[in-house]
Amino acid sequence: MHLILLALLVICALAHPAYAVSDPAELLPNRQQEQRAERIGGELRCLVCQNESIEESNADLARDLRRIIRQRVAAGDSDKQVVEWMVARYGDFVRLRPPFTIVTAALWGAPVLALTAGVAVVLIARRRRPAAPDPLTPEEQRRVSELLRQ
Incomplete structure (x- = not known):
């Protein structure tokens, strides 16, 4: 049982690069050119998907862009x-x-x-705020109390 699971895991791991291209006809016959095309597609964003490369995306536009990349690589264009x-x-x-x-x-x-x-605006506003008044002296407190009693 463990051997079957291990074999399945190895097959999936080896087949992973093939998932990027949904149509085998897209693959270039020259392995070096195919690797270049995959590397270029991995650096370019799919314009339909959210932060997914052209190589990872299954969108129709990404598929078209992969074909264009492979055509240009096969035509001899540099990366x-x-x-x-x-x-x-x-x-x-x-x-x-x-x-x-x-x-x-x-x-x-x-x-x-x-x-x-x-932060600068907050600091400047705090510095311009008037300082708290000094506490009342005992004489001033007595005078305020007298005025409030009247």
Whole structure:
């Protein structure tokens, strides 16, 4: 029984890379090109799914994009050319790890700046608040008591 389960586990583990491509006709005959296509597809975001790579997604658009990637790899395009082709059509959003630019720096820096500005406003507001009055002296307390009795 344990041997059967172990054999099933090994078969599933070895078959795992085949799950990425739903249609065997999508696979490239050259194993090196297929590995390149899988690596490129793993770096690109499925535009339909939430944070899933093209290689992992089962969406129709992801399937079409996998075919395009494999066609371009088979045509001799470099990895960089394939990625640039995708970015030219879909923008930097198609990359799972977009490049660091001024725009991405602003996106990452804006929350930090907003938090810093908020803390600064709170600190300045607290400093400008008037200080609590000094406590009454015994003489002043006596005088207030007299005035309240009248």
